[in-house]
Amino acid sequence: MNSLFPSxxxxxxxxxxxxxxxxxxxxxxxxxTGSIIFVLLGFDPxxxxxxxxxxxxxxxxxxxxxxxxxxxxxxxAIGLSYCFKNNIYNIGAEGQLTMxxxxxxxxxxxxxxxxxxxxxxxxxxxxAIGGALWGLIPAILxxxxxxxEILTSLMLVYVALYILDYLVVGxxxxxxxxxxxxxxxxxxxxRMPLLFDGLRVHFGLIITLFLIFVSWFIFSxxxxxxxxxxSGYSPKAARYAGFNxxxxxxxxxxxxxxxxxxxxxxxxSGPIGLLYRxxxxxxxxxxxxxxxxxxxxxxxxxxxxxxxxxxxxxxEDAQLFLQxxxxxxxxxxxxxxxxxxxxxxLINYKLTYKKLL
Amino acid sequence: MNFDLILGxxxxxxxxxxxxxxxxxxxxxxxKSGVLNLGVEGMMLVGAVSAFIILVITESYFLAFFVxxxxxxxxxxxxxxxxxxLMSNQIATGLALTIFGIGLSSMLGKQYIGTPIDGLSPxxxxxxxxxxxxxxxxxxxxxxxxxxxxxxxxSHNSAHALGxxxxxxxxxxxxxxxxxxxxxxSYISICYAPMWQEGMTAGxxxxxxxxxxxxxxxxxxxxxGAYIFGGVTILQMNLxxxxxxxxxxxxSMAPYLATIIVLVLISSNKLRIKLSAPASLTIPFYKxx
Numbered sequence: 001m002n003s004l005f006p007s008x009x010x011x012x013x014x015x016x017x018x019x020x021x022x023x024x025x026x027x028x029x030x031x032x033t034g035s036i037i038f039v040l041l042g043f044d045p046x047x048x049x050x051x052x053x054x055x056x057x058x059x060x061x062x063x064x065x066x067x068x069x070x071x072x073x074x075x076x077a078i079g080l081s082y083c084f085k086n087n088i089y090n091i092g093a094e095g096q097l098t099m100x101x102x103x104x105x106x107x108x109x110x111x112x113x114x115x116x117x118x119x120x121x122x123x124x125x126x127x128a129i130g131g132a133l134w135g136l137i138p139a140i141l142x143x144x145x146x147x148x149e150i151l152t153s154l155m156l157v158y159v160a161l162y163i164l165d166y167l168v169v170g171x172x173x174x175x176x177x178x179x180x181x182x183x184x185x186x187x188x189x190x191r192m193p194l195l196f197d198g199l200r201v202h203f204g205l206i207i208t209l210f211l212i213f214v215s216w217f218i219f220s221x222x223x224x225x226x227x228x229x230x231s232g233y234s235p236k237a238a239r240y241a242g243f244n245x246x247x248x249x250x251x252x253x254x255x256x257x258x259x260x261x262x263x264x265x266x267x268x269s270g271p272i273g274l275l276y277r278x279x280x281x282x283x284x285x286x287x288x289x290x291x292x293x294x295x296x297x298x299x300x301x302x303x304x305x306x307x308x309x310x311x312x313x314x315x316e317d318a319q320l321f322l323q324x325x326x327x328x329x330x331x332x333x334x335x336x337x338x339x340x341x342x343x344x345x346l347i348n349y350k351l352t353y354k355k356l357l
Numbered sequence: 358m359n360f361d362l363i364l365g366x367x368x369x370x371x372x373x374x375x376x377x378x379x380x381x382x383x384x385x386x387x388x389k390s391g392v393l394n395l396g397v398e399g400m401m402l403v404g405a406v407s408a409f410i411i412l413v414i415t416e417s418y419f420l421a422f423f424v425x426x427x428x429x430x431x432x433x434x435x436x437x438x439x440x441x442x443l444m445s446n447q448i449a450t451g452l453a454l455t456i457f458g459i460g461l462s463s464m465l466g467k468q469y470i471g472t473p474i475d476g477l478s479p480x481x482x483x484x485x486x487x488x489x490x491x492x493x494x495x496x497x498x499x500x501x502x503x504x505x506x507x508x509x510x511x512s513h514n515s516a517h518a519l520g521x522x523x524x525x526x527x528x529x530x531x532x533x534x535x536x537x538x539x540x541x542x543s544y545i546s547i548c549y550a551p552m553w554q555e556g557m558t559a560g561x562x563x564x565x566x567x568x569x570x571x572x573x574x575x576x577x578x579x580x581x582g583a584y585i586f587g588g589v590t591i592l593q594m595n596l597x598x599x600x601x602x603x604x605x606x607x608x609s610m611a612p613y614l615a616t617i618i619v620l621v622l623i624s625s626n627k628l629r630i631k632l633s634a635p636a637s638l639t640i641p642f643y644k645x646x
Contacts (some may be wrong), residue, residue: 008444009375010471049511054560076628083539089448090396091448091452103545141617141620141621143557144625144626145621145624146624146625146627147619147620147621147624147625148570148624149616150393150395150448151567151570151616151617151620152617152620153615154563155563155567155613155616155617156558156613156617157612158563158610158613159613159614161606162606162609163606163610165606166604166606166607167603170604191431203551209420245384285452286456288454289453310378317514324464324467325463325464325467327459327460327462327463327464327555327556328460328463328464329460330456330457330459330460330463331460331461331464332460333456333457333460334453334454334455334456334458334460334461335457337449337450337452337453337456338435338439338450339588341443341445341449342444343451344443344444344445344446345443345444345445349444355565
C-alpha cells in the first residue's frame, strides 16, 4: 500500500522536460481557475473566456495591439533575465523604464520642432542611457555598500515616478496644454515609425526582436553568458573560476536598465507621443512574470510576453463587454505566477509515493 | 504657530501613521522567522476591501474587522503554502501576491466605490498599534517562543536539529504578518478614509517593507521609523497647504530616498547587517532525506 500524500524528493539534476511543461501546466491551471471565478461572478465561462482570450485577437487590429503590449514586456523581460540568471533580484524595471522615458523623451521635448533623421536614434540612445544609469544605482550600492538590491531597486521606482510627475506638471509642461499634466508632443521624426498603415504596432517591435536575438547569442555563445549562468548556479564555483562578480552585477544591471529604458522610450515615442504621468500600466513589474514564465529563455520570453499581453487586452475587453473592472487582468497575472512558482517544484524535485507496507 | 494647531497636526500624524505601524510590525514578525513576503500591499488592499464590503452588508464593525483579518490569513496562507510546502521563490511569490491582491480587491470592490459608510473612530487602533509593537517586542526578547521564532529565522537547520518545527513556526509567522497587513488595510478603509477606492493603500505596503529594514528588524524602531515617514508625509501636505513653492513630489519621494540612504548606512557595515538581518531570510527550508 502506498501513502496517500506524495513526498518530495530532490532530483539530482533539474528536469528539462518539466522546464518545458511547467509554464504550460500553469497557463492551463490559470484558465481553469479563471473559468471558476467567472462562474462565481455569474457569467457563462465559455463566453467570458472567449471575451477575455479570443475576441481581443480576432482582428488584425487586435493582433497588432497584442504586439504593441508584448513589445515592452518582452524587451524588459529579456533584460531582467541578465539579472535573474545571476540571482540578482532587480525588481525595479518600472523605474528604469520611467527614467529611460524621461531621458529619451527629454531629448524629444528639447527638439520638439526639429525634424531630422538623427532624432529618433538619439532618443533611443538617451532612453538606454537613462535606464542604464538608473539601473546602475542599485548595482553600485550592492557592490560598494553590500546593500540589498531588492529594496533599493524597488524604492527607486517610486523616486523615478515622482521625478516624472514633477517634470510633466512643472518644467516640462506643455505651454499650450491647458495646464494638463503632460509635455509637448514630440516632432514627427521623434516618433517610432509604424510598421503597417492604420495599425499601432511600431518599430519598437523590431528593436525588441533584435535585442532578443542578441541576448540569445550572448547567453548561449559567449563567455559572459556562461559566467552569468555559472555564478547564478554556484557563486562559489564562479569565484573559484576567477569570475569577477562585481563586473557581472554591473553589466547585468546596466543591460537590464538599458533594455527597460529603451522599452520606456519606445512607449512614449511609439503609441503615446509625449510624456505624461501614466506612461506604463505596470509593464516593469509584469515583465517579471514574463521573465519567469518564459523560463529566462529568449524563445520562452517571446511566447510568455504574448500570453501576458493578452491578459492586458482581455481585461480591457472584459471591462467593455462584461463590465468587470480591467484589474481582473492582474488576477490572471497573479494566478499564472502562483501556479508557475508552485509547479516549479516539479523541475527540481520529484513526487514519490512512499511504500507503507 | 499656536498650541491648537500643533496638537491638530500631531493628531493627524498619529492617525495617518497607524497603518504603517500595523503593516510594518506584521512584516517584521514574518521576516524574523526567515521569510520575506513582498505581498504586503496586496494583502492590505484585500483586507481593506473585505472589511468595507462586510461593513456595508452587515453594518457590524466587529464582523468587518473579523472578516478582514480572515482575508489576510487566507492571502498569507496561500503565500505560506507556496513558499513553505512548494519551496517557491519568496520574492516572486510575494510579488505575485501583490499583483493578485490588486486585481482581486479592485474586482470585489467595484460596486462599492462611492458607497458611504459611518467611519469608526481611529483612536482605539492608534493605541492598539503602540501596544502591539511592545507586545511583539516582549514576545521576541522575553519569551521562549519568541526566542525560538528568532532562532528559526537565523538558522533553520539548527532550529530543526533542536527539534523545532521550522515549517510550523514560519507558517504562523506568515499568518500573523498577513492578519496585521489586513488590519492595516481595514483601518484605512473604515477609520482613516473612510471609503473604498481602487488601490487606496497607495504604496503604504512598500513603505512598510522599507520600514522593517529601516528598523534593522527591531520592533520599537518600526514605530520610530513609521512616525518619521508619517510625519514627513503630513508635513509635506501642510506645507503645500500653506503655499510653499517647493514641488511636493520631492517630499513624496523623501521616504523612499531615506530608505535607500538608511539601507546603505546599515548595510555598508557588513558586520552590522549580518547581526541585524535574519540570516535565513529568503532561504527556503528543505528537510531532505
